[in-house]
Amino acid sequence: MTSITRPSISRPSLSALPGEAGQLAVYDWTMPANKPLGTVLLVHGLGEHAGRYGEVAAHLHQWGFAVRAYDQQGHGQSEGARGDLLRPGSLQADLCRVIDDTRQRPALASAPLILLGHSMGGLVVARTLAEQLRPVDAAVLSSPALGAFPNLLQKMLLATLPRVVPHLRVDNGLKAEFVSRDPDVVKAYKADALVHRRISAGLAAWILENSEKTLHAAEKWEVPTLLLYAGQDKLVNAQASADFAYAAPQTVVQxxxxxxMYHEIFNDLYRAQVFNALKRWLLARFSA
Structure with a gap:
C-alpha cells in the first residue's frame, strides 16, 4: 500500500454566481501562500456536491495549486430542482460561466487552468472540451460517466420520456455501498444532507447521449488529459474509460x-495511490 501524508483540510469560502437554473454555489479554498502553479477547477458527480472534495483540495494546495469548485445546478447549495436539467447543454454553460469568472480573478487570471471532473462531472468536462466551448490547459477525468448502456426497457423509456416529461424526476438508483470501499466514506455519504438521490428523465437522457458522443470524440482528443478510473466500478462503465483511452492519442491522454477500487477513487481506502498518480502528472506539466 502506498503511503501519503494527508494534509489538513481547510473550510472553503462560499460565493454565488448566476447560472442557468439560478444561483450557483462557488467554493474557493484558501490560496497557497505563493503564486499558484495553476488553478484546478473541480466538477462533482451526480447527487453529490463540491463540499465533499476538501481532501482533494488540500492535496492540491500542498502541491502548489489554487482550487475552486461549484455545485452543479440542482445539486448541493446551488439552485434548481434536485437532479434536474434545465435544458440540454446547460451543465456545460454553467461550467463555462465558472471558467470565465475564474479567468477574471486577478490572482488566477495568468495561471494555467486545469479541469478535474468526477463521474457526471467528468462527462460535463469532457463535453465542454469536445465542443471546444472554452480553452483550458489540461483536464483530469475521474471515473467519468462514459459509455452508459442501459437495458432495452430503459432505452425505450429514455426515447420517449425526455420529450414528453423531461423534468420528471425519479430515484437515481445509485447504491451508496458502491461509492467507496471505505466504510467511513459510505457512512458519511449516507448521512450527508446535501447528497440527494434524484435524476430527471432529461438529465438521464443527456448522460446517455453525451457519454456515447464522448467515446466517438476520443480519437480526435486535443487537450492534455489524465484519465483515472476504478476497475471495480459498479456505478459507471469502467470498460468505457478503457475504450476511450485506447482510442485517444497516446501523446495526449494518459x-x-x-x-x-470502487467508483470514488479519491475516497478509496488506498487513495494514496491515486493522489500520487495525480501529483506526478500535474507536477510534470506545471511545476516551476
Whole structure:
C-alpha cells in the first residue's frame, strides 16, 4: 500500500454566481501562500456536491495549486430542482460561466487552468472540451460517466420520456455501498444532507447521449488529459474509460486503472495511490 501524508483540510469560502437554473454555489479554498502553479477547477458527480472534495483540495494546495469548485445546478447549495436539467447543454454553460469568472480573478487570471471532473462531472468536462466551448490547459477525468448502456426497457423509456416529461424526476438508483470501499466514506455519504438521490428523465437522457458522443470524440482528443478510473466500478462503465483511452492519442491522454477500487477513487481506502498518480502528472506539466 502506498503511503501519503494527508494534509489538513481547510473550510472553503462560499460565493454565488448566476447560472442557468439560478444561483450557483462557488467554493474557493484558501490560496497557497505563493503564486499558484495553476488553478484546478473541480466538477462533482451526480447527487453529490463540491463540499465533499476538501481532501482533494488540500492535496492540491500542498502541491502548489489554487482550487475552486461549484455545485452543479440542482445539486448541493446551488439552485434548481434536485437532479434536474434545465435544458440540454446547460451543465456545460454553467461550467463555462465558472471558467470565465475564474479567468477574471486577478490572482488566477495568468495561471494555467486545469479541469478535474468526477463521474457526471467528468462527462460535463469532457463535453465542454469536445465542443471546444472554452480553452483550458489540461483536464483530469475521474471515473467519468462514459459509455452508459442501459437495458432495452430503459432505452425505450429514455426515447420517449425526455420529450414528453423531461423534468420528471425519479430515484437515481445509485447504491451508496458502491461509492467507496471505505466504510467511513459510505457512512458519511449516507448521512450527508446535501447528497440527494434524484435524476430527471432529461438529465438521464443527456448522460446517455453525451457519454456515447464522448467515446466517438476520443480519437480526435486535443487537450492534455489524465484519465483515472476504478476497475471495480459498479456505478459507471469502467470498460468505457478503457475504450476511450485506447482510442485517444497516446501523446495526449494518459490513463491509469486502479483495479480493485470502487467508483470514488479519491475516497478509496488506498487513495494514496491515486493522489500520487495525480501529483506526478500535474507536477510534470506545471511545476516551476
Amino acid at each position: 490513463a491509469q486503472c486502479f483495479e480493485g
